[in-house]
Amino acid sequence: MTVNTSTITKVLVRPAEPPHPFFEFYSYFRQNTGAVIGLWIIVALAVLAVTADFVAPYSPIVTNNAAFLKPPFWQAGGSLAHPLGTDAIGRDMLSRLIHGTRLSLLIGFTVISISIVVGTTLGLIAGFYRGIIEIAIMRLMDIILTLPSLLLAIVIVAILGPGVSNALLAVAIVLLPHYVRIARAAIITETAKDYVTAAKVSGAGSIRLMVKEILPNCMAPLIVQATLGISTAILDAAALGFLGLGAQPPTPEWGTMLADAREFVLRAWWVVTFPGLMILITVLAFNLLGDGLRDALDPKLKS
Amino acid sequence: MFRFVLTRVTLIVPTFIGITLLVFVLIRLIPGDPIETMAGERGLDAALHERLLQEYGLDRPVLVQYWFYLLRLLHGDLGRSIVTHKPVIEEFASLFPATVELSLCAILFALCLGLPAGIIAAVRRNSIFDHGVMGVSLTGYSMPIFWWGLLLILLFSVQLGWTPVSGRISVLYFVQPVTGFLLIDTLLSGESGAFTSALSHLVLPTIVLGTVPLAVIARMTRSAMLEVLGEDYIRTARAKGLSNFRVIAIHALRNALIPIVTVIGLQVGLLFTGAILTETIFSWPGVGKWLIEGINRRDYPILQGGTLLIGAIIMTVNLLVDVTYGMINPRIRRPR
Numbered sequence: 001m002t003v004n005t006s007t008i009t010k011v012l013v014r015p016a017e018p019p020h021p022f023f024e025f026y027s028y029f030r031q032n033t034g035a036v037i038g039l040w041i042i043v044a045l046a047v048l049a050v051t052a053d054f055v056a057p058y059s060p061i062v063t064n065n066a067a068f069l070k071p072p073f074w075q076a077g078g079s080l081a082h083p084l085g086t087d088a089i090g091r092d093m094l095s096r097l098i099h100g101t102r103l104s105l106l107i108g109f110t111v112i113s114i115s116i117v118v119g120t121t122l123g124l125i126a127g128f129y130r131g132i133i134e135i136a137i138m139r140l141m142d143i144i145l146t147l148p149s150l151l152l153a154i155v156i157v158a159i160l161g162p163g164v165s166n167a168l169l170a171v172a173i174v175l176l177p178h179y180v181r182i183a184r185a186a187i188i189t190e191t192a193k194d195y196v197t198a199a200k201v202s203g204a205g206s207i208r209l210m211v212k213e214i215l216p217n218c219m220a221p222l223i224v225q226a227t228l229g230i231s232t233a234i235l236d237a238a239a240l241g242f243l244g245l246g247a248q249p250p251t252p253e254w255g256t257m258l259a260d261a262r263e264f265v266l267r268a269w270w271v272v273t274f275p276g277l278m279i280l281i282t283v284l285a286f287n288l289l290g291d292g293l294r295d296a297l298d299p300k301l302k303s
Numbered sequence: 304m305f306r307f308v309l310t311r312v313t314l315i316v317p318t319f320i321g322i323t324l325l326v327f328v329l330i331r332l333i334p335g336d337p338i339e340t341m342a343g344e345r346g347l348d349a350a351l352h353e354r355l356l357q358e359y360g361l362d363r364p365v366l367v368q369y370w371f372y373l374l375r376l377l378h379g380d381l382g383r384s385i386v387t388h389k390p391v392i393e394e395f396a397s398l399f400p401a402t403v404e405l406s407l408c409a410i411l412f413a414l415c416l417g418l419p420a421g422i423i424a425a426v427r428r429n430s431i432f433d434h435g436v437m438g439v440s441l442t443g444y445s446m447p448i449f450w451w452g453l454l455l456i457l458l459f460s461v462q463l464g465w466t467p468v469s470g471r472i473s474v475l476y477f478v479q480p481v482t483g484f485l486l487i488d489t490l491l492s493g494e495s496g497a498f499t500s501a502l503s504h505l506v507l508p509t510i511v512l513g514t515v516p517l518a519v520i521a522r523m524t525r526s527a528m529l530e531v532l533g534e535d536y537i538r539t540a541r542a543k544g545l546s547n548f549r550v551i552a553i554h555a556l557r558n559a560l561i562p563i564v565t566v567i568g569l570q571v572g573l574l575f576t577g578a579i580l581t582e583t584i585f586s587w588p589g590v591g592k593w594l595i596e597g598i599n600r601r602d603y604p605i606l607q608g609g610t611l612l613i614g615a616i617i618m619t620v621n622l623l624v625d626v627t628y629g630m631i632n633p634r635i636r637r638p639r
Contacts, residue, residue, distance in 0.1 A: 034441075143321040146621075147614050150576035151594070155326075155610055158598045159333050235447055239580060242449045243595055258450055265457055272457060276450025283445040291441075 028296035035292020041285035049102035056095035057083075060252040064090035069268045085270045087260070093270065096252040097278055103253050104234050104282060107168055111233035112226050114172040116179055120222065123183025124210045128191070138184070141177035149174045149232075150239055157245040164253070167246040171236045175229050182225055186218030220297040227293055231286035238279050254279050307629050315618055322614045323376065327369050330607045381608035386600050391608035395590060400483025401471060402589035405581070406574045408505055409512035410567065417517045418563075421524025425532060426551060436521055443518030448577055452511040452584035459507060466507050469586035473500040512581045516570045523566045527559040534558075561628070568624025571617050 019027075029035060048055060058064075070086040071078040072093075078085060084093040122141075126134040144152060156170035190196060191214065199213045240246035241255025249256060254275040261271035339352075356362045360371055375382075381391040424436040460468045471485055472478065476497040478488045486505070489497035531537065532555055540554045579591035586592065590609060597605030 139317060139321055142318050143325055146318060146322065146572070146618055147610065148572045148575040148579075148617070150579055151610060151613060154579070154594070154598060155329060155606060158606060159329055161334075231445065235445075238447055239449060242447075242580070243583065244599070255447075255449075258447075258453065262453065265453060266461055269457055272450075272453050276447055276454065279447040279450060280442070280445060283447070284442060287441055287445050 025296050029292055032292040032295060034288045035296075038285040038288030038292065041281065042289060045101050045105060045282060045285070048098055049105045052098050052102045056092075056098040058092035058095040060091065060096045060099040061250040062091065064092075066090065069264065069271070071268070072270050084274055085268075087257075087271050088264055088268075091250075093274055096257060097254075097274055099252040100254045100257065100275065100278060101282075103164070103247065103251065104238070104279070107164070107171075107237045108230040108234045108286070111168055111172045111175065111237070112229050114169070115175040115229060115233075116222065116226055118172075119176045119179025120183045120215070122176070123180040124187055124215070126180065127184040127187030128206065128210055134184075137180065141180050144174065145177045150236060153236055153240060154243065154245060157240060162245045162248060164247045164251065167237055167240045170240070171233050174236065175232060178225050178229065179222065182221050183215075183218065186221070187214050190214045190217055224290060224294040224297060227286055227290035231283040231290065234279065234286070235283050304629070308626055311622055311625050311629075315622055319615065319618060322611060323373060324369070326607050326611050326614075327372055330603055331365070333603065376611075381611065382604035384597070384605050385602045391604050392612070394593065394605070395609060395612055397483075398588060398590045398593050400480075401485075401587060402578050402582070402591060404484045404486065405505070405508055405512060405587060405589060406578060408509040409574065409577075410516055410570065412509050412513035413517035413520050413570075414567070417520030418524055421521040422528055422551065422556065424521070424525045425528030428529065433525075436525070440518040440521040443514045444522070446514055446518075448511050448514055449580045449584055451514060452507070452581060455507050455511060456584075465503075467504050471501065471504050471588060472497065473504075476500060508581050508585045508587055511584070512574065512577045515573060515577060516567075519566060519570065519573075520563070524559065524563055527562045528555060531555045531559045565624060565628055568620065568627075571620045575613060575617065 018024075064086065067082060067086045067090045069088055070082050070090075072085045073080045073083050075085075082092050082094070084097065086092055087096070122137050126137040153167070153170040153174045156173060157166050160166040160169065187210070196209065196213055199209055204213065237246055238253070238255030238258075241253045242259045244256075244259055247253035247256045249260060257275040258272065261268070261275070264271050360368055363371075379392060381395075383390055384394060387394070420436045420440075424433040427433055456468055459465045467473070472489070476489070476494060478485065478492045478494070478497055478501075481488050481491055485501040486498070489501045532551075537550060537555055540550045545554070575591070578589060579595060581587065582589045582591035583595055590613070594606065594609045596602075597609065
């Protein structure tokens, strides 16, 4: 009897506890069908990227003289040996697309990591120390924001030389201002709050104040911006590849593949269609996820 | 109002100087000797090299070089193309109307579809139409437009044969440039068929360049309308017995337009990014294609001058948007 009462009390007490922040976030996030679909697509793409070496039927760069511009299997002349056909020099489309997934996701995540780390640091410094440092940093960011993003990225790549790593760096620089602005705005509003004063009074140094006290409180907009930023990064890197300034052949990068495929528009629709479709699906998935995260993490940010 | 405009103008000056500095520094970061880059494959003897260094002022300290660069800028001298030896500003001016024509058509296309779509989506919130518009616009927003252009060429030019693949006008016609806008010039020339030719060349690039702004405008219009439709004065208007159309078109839309106008103004940079890709795909003879060709030929004065001019144009447009915004909405003008 006593055992029974105690279980009942337990059950009754439970709902009074606030849910863990993650579960609260997840219950909001789950309601957004688009965001959940986006998440699953990203998970699938990530699995594909990690296992590319085992999943892809052929090497992405080995050419095959016997199979130039073979159509996909459902079309006359195609075979299941190359399910999505082959390109102009006999490379298997499916394998190149799978390896392209790895490259694009890698580009997206690397660009965002660089942008976030550098951007947040600059933003925190600008917002914390104010004065001339702030003016210098924010002016530079204004300049970057004024120039069209792709143009600036092109100029940077033109100077550093074409290639994946330079394209990556260029896109990271172009995306910087968003993170600098978010971090700066957050730190300026947060510094005035009591908990920061309390931490300051108890002897916390500037670095501790910035990184341990203030930064965790402005994570929500940063996470949202990062997710949306990955899609921009993938799109811009592919555009650079398409213009011949990003990844260089034979690298299986989707934008570069499209550039190669341009001259075959007239006779081989599949070399043009599939790489772009992959870009669209990936970018769309990150945008869906970003929108969902924004709604779930911070309803105030809803546009 | 005058003070407001003046403040905005003075705010722009440091940014513009910053852009000149950035462009100047970036071009100097190019590895290798600039004189050798200019001379190309031909090679130089030491004496000529020395003379050219002096001629271009490259033997002086960098700060002095920057000062002279600024002075030349003030005289409208942006240097000469290494390939064609024509002044950069002349080449830019001859190609710019093509880019403007394309961009105007694209933004018009985006407005004509995006505004009504956004309004209807907001009015019929959570209907199938609303979900459809939001889904399509998110797809448009995520669209790699260089691929979208190729797809449209594949469908309309290759499969259906409806539109030409590239260029601005058929080679059959020669139109004397008057305004630089071919749609107007062909009408003025009175040559039959020239206008239709120019128009048919414009359709696909317009759709491609307009896709992303269309998505942005539709989304923005919907959210601005949703916000306004929840206001008390809308309820008052309805309570007065006004027709549904009048409430939406007059009372709601006019107030929702303020943020929408701003968003359209801010599309200029985005349009330019799109123009680079669109012009490359359709061989559209505008400044975007010119810049990309300049890069491929390592024609750095074009890159330097073009970037600066585009930066200046975007800043001017942003300033105009800012000022217009201040005129429409007096709350912005009030000093902090």
